[in-house]
Amino acid sequence: MLFKDILGQEHIKNHLTRSASLGRIPHAQLFVGPEGCGTLVMAIAYAQYILCANVSNENDTGNASCNLKFGNYSHPDLHFVFPVATNDVIKSHPVSANFLLEWRQFLKENSYGGLFDWYKVIGIQNKQGQIGVDEASEINKALSLKAYEGGYKIMIVWMADKMNTAASNKLLKLLEEPPEKTIFILITESLDDIIQTIQSRCQVLDFMRLSETTIAEALARNENCPINEAQKIAHQSEGNYNKALHLLKNNTEDYPFETWFIEWVRSAFKAKGNATAIQDLISWSETIASLGREVQKQFLHYCIHFFRQAMLNNYRVNELVFLEPKENNFDLKKFAPFIGGNNISSIFKELEDAIYHIERNGNSKIILTDLSIKLTRLLHKK
Numbered sequence: 239m240l241f242k243d244i245l246g247q248e249h250i251k252n253h254l255t256r257s258a259s260l261g262r263i264p265h266a267q268l269f270v271g272p273e274g275c276g277t278l279v280m281a282i283a284y285a286q287y288i289l290c291a292n293v294s295n296e297n298d299t300g301n302a303s304c305n306l307k308f309g310n311y312s313h314p315d316l317h318f319v320f321p322v323a324t325n326d327v328i329k330s331h332p333v334s335a336n337f338l339l340e341w342r343q344f345l346k347e348n349s350y351g352g353l354f355d356w357y358k359v360i361g362i363q364n365k366q367g368q369i370g371v372d373e374a375s376e377i378n379k380a381l382s383l384k385a386y387e388g389g390y391k392i393m394i395v396w397m398a399d400k401m402n403t404a405a406s407n408k409l410l411k412l413l414e415e416p417p418e419k420t421i422f423i424l425i426t427e428s429l430d431d432i433i434q435t436i437q438s439r440c441q442v443l444d445f446m447r448l449s450e451t452t453i454a455e456a457l458a459r460n461e462n463c464p465i466n467e468a469q470k471i472a473h474q475s476e477g478n479y480n481k482a483l484h485l486l487k488n489n490t491e492d493y494p495f496e497t498w499f500i501e502w503v504r505s506a507f508k509a510k511g512n513a514t515a516i517q518d519l520i521s522w523s524e525t526i527a528s529l530g531r532e533v534q535k536q537f538l539h540y541c542i543h544f545f546r547q548a549m550l551n552n553y554r555v556n557e558l559v560f561l562e563p564k565e566n567n568f569d570l571k572k573f574a575p576f577i578g579g580n581n582i583s584s585i586f587k588e589l590e591d592a593i594y595h596i597e598r599n600g601n602s603k604i605i606l607t608d609l610s611i612k613l614t615r616l617l618h619k620k
Contacts (some may be wrong), residue, residue: 239282239308239349245479246452247276249444254284263390264441266413266422268398269431271445273352274478278396280445281423282308282349285316285392288421293488304387311342314386316363317393319377321353321367321400325360333373350480353397353427354536364371364530366597374408381417390419398424399431406433447477461486474560493533495540500568501609502541502610509614518612527602534602538593545585548577581619588612 241251257263290304307313318341322332334341337360344351344359357367377393385391395401401409413422413436424440426432453472456479457463463471463486475482486537502522508515526534547561551574563570577585592609596602 239279239286241283241287244279244283245456246448247280247445250280250445252285253443254280256289258284258288263421264421265416266440268424268426268429268432268437268440268442269445270426270442272427272447272478274350274475274480274482275445275447276350276479277425277427277445278345278394279349281394281396281425282311282316282345284423285313285394285421288390289313289315289387289392311345312321313369315389316392317377317391318378318389318396319369319373319393320356320396321369322360322373323357323362323365331372333370333376334477335376348421348483350479350483354532355480357532364533366531367397367400369395369398369405370503371402371404371408374401374405377409377412378463381412381420385419387582390421391417392421392423395424397424397426398436399426399428406436410435410439444557448477448479449477453477453479453482457482457486474562476560493529493537496544496563496565498522498537499541499544500563500565503573503617506610506614506617508620509611516611520607521612523603523606523610526606531596531599531602534596534606535593538589542586542589544590545577545582548574549582552578576617581616584619585613587614588616 241255242253242432269281286305286308290308292556304313308316311318318338319334320337322328322334322337322342326331328336340360348355353367357365381391381393393410402479410433416422421441424432424436429437429442450472451470453475454468457471458465459470461468461483467486471482471485474485502519502527505515505518505522509519526537529537544561547559548570551559551570559570561570588609592605595605
C-alpha cells in the first residue's frame with residue numbers, strides 16, 4: 239500500500255513522510271477518523287514507507303522485495319491486531335493470528351472496509367468482537383522477538399477501542415516501556431472510547447471525511463463508474479468511501495433497515511393513547527431483539543442517520559439531504575416536520591443510550607421497548 243494509492247488526506251501524508259524522513263518517528267501514534275476515511279490504509283502505507291526505506295510517497299523506490307511482501311500484507315515485521323470472536327471454526331480463545339488469511343483477503347478486496355464488513359467476513363456479525371487479554375499476550379510475544387529484517391517492528395491495532403480493560407492495561411505497559419525500535423499505530427473511529435492513559439501516551443492524528451470530489455474521482459477511476467453516477471453516489475456517501483462502494487454495488491440491503499425504521503416510527507405515531515399500537519411496538523422490539531447485538535447497533539446508528547436527514551429536510555438544508563427512501567408509500571418531506579430542534583437532541587440521546595446499553599450486554603428487548611415508548615412521546619412533542 240503506497241501513499242499515492244490513498245484517497246485524499248494529503249496533510250497527513252505530508253506529515254508522516256516528513257517526520258519519518260527526519261527520523262522523528264513517535265513510538266506510539268493514534269489515528270482517529272470516521273469509517274471510510276482511510277485510517278487503516280494510511281497506517282499500512284506508513285509502515286511500508288518505514289520498513290521498506292521508501293524515499294518517495296509516490297513510488298516504491300526502496301527495497302523491492304520488501305514492497306512485494308507488502309503487496310500481500312505479509313511482511314514479517316508488520317503485525318496486525320483487530321477485533322475477533324468465536325465462530326464455526328475457532329471455538330475458544332480467538333486471537334487475530336487465527337484469522338490472518340481472512341484479514342489479508344479482506345484488505346485486498348476492500349481496504350476501506352468497516353468493522354461490520356469484517357465481522358461478516360469471519361462469520362461473527364451476530365456477535366460483538368473484541369480485542370481481549372489473550373490478544374495482549376500475543377502482542378507481547380510478537381514484540382519480544384527481534385525484527386526479522388533488523389529494523390523496526392510495527393504493530394497496527396485496528397479498532398483499538400474494542401480492547402477490553404485487561405488488554406488495555408497490558409498494552410499500556412508496552413506503550414510506557416516499548417521494546418527497542420517498535421512502533422505502535424492504534425486506529426479508532428471514536429477517541430472517547432480509548433482510555434485516557436493510552437491517549438496520553440500516543441501522538442494523535444485526526445483524519446477528516448473525504449470530499450465528494452475525491453470520492454467521485456476515485457469511483458470513476460477505480461470502478462469505471464460514469465461520472466454523473468459517481469457524483470450522485472459521492473453526495474450520498476457522507477465522506478465515507480466504503481459506503482460509496484456499497485452504494486455502487488447495491489450492497490446496502492443485507493438487512494432491511496429502512497423497512498424496520500418506517501415500521502417503527504409509524505407504530506410510534508399510532509401508539510399515543512392506542513393500546514393496539516403499543517402491542518405493535520412491543521412486537522417490533524422483540525423482532526429486533528432477536529437479532530445479534532452488532533446488527534442492533536448498526537440499525538440504531540442508521541436510525542440516528544435517518545432522523546438527522548429528516549431534521550435537515552425540515553430546515554430545508556437541501557444540499558445536505560441525500561436520503562432517498564425506497565418505500566413507495568413513505569414520504570420524507572411529510573415525516574420531516576415532526577423532527578426539529580424541540581426533539582432531535584432528546585431522540586439522539588435516547589438512541590445513543592440504547593447503543594451504549596446494548597453494547598454492554600443489557601437486555602435488548604427491554605432496552606428497545608423502553609426506547610420505543612420514549613420515541614412515541616418525542617415524536618408528538620410540540
